[in-house]
Amino acid sequence: MITLQLFAAGAIGGFAAFLSLGAVVLLAVAAMCTWERLREIPEAWRNRRAVLRARRADFDHCRAIDALPTVEHPRE
Template identity: 40%
Template sequence: MTPDQAYIIGAIGGATLAVTLVLIVLLALALHAAVTRIIDLHDAYRERRAHARQQAAELATLNAINALPTTRHPTEN
């Protein structure tokens, strides 16, 4: 093998390594973005669920208050 052929093979290997590293970095960034998005969606879902539970509890309290028997007090003249 001539020195020129060895340099060409080395250049092809170096270019392949560079392209592979760029693809790995892009894959890592895409994976990070996907996981971050999933975590954000899950947090938003938990907040909505907690808010819905709080509203249901408040509604139950108001319904219980409305269900209490009332007495009519005589008005003072």
């Protein structure tokens, strides 16, 4: 092989190594983002359930107030 061919083979190998390193880094970032999102799912579920319980309790209070036997208070 002549010097130019060696240089070309080395350049191609270096470029392939650079691309594969970039792919590994992108894969690692994607895996970390996925892991973080998966860890947030149970907390989001608990928060959503707490909000639903609070809304249900507020609605129950409103129904209890509406059920009071008052005749002087005008309904709007």
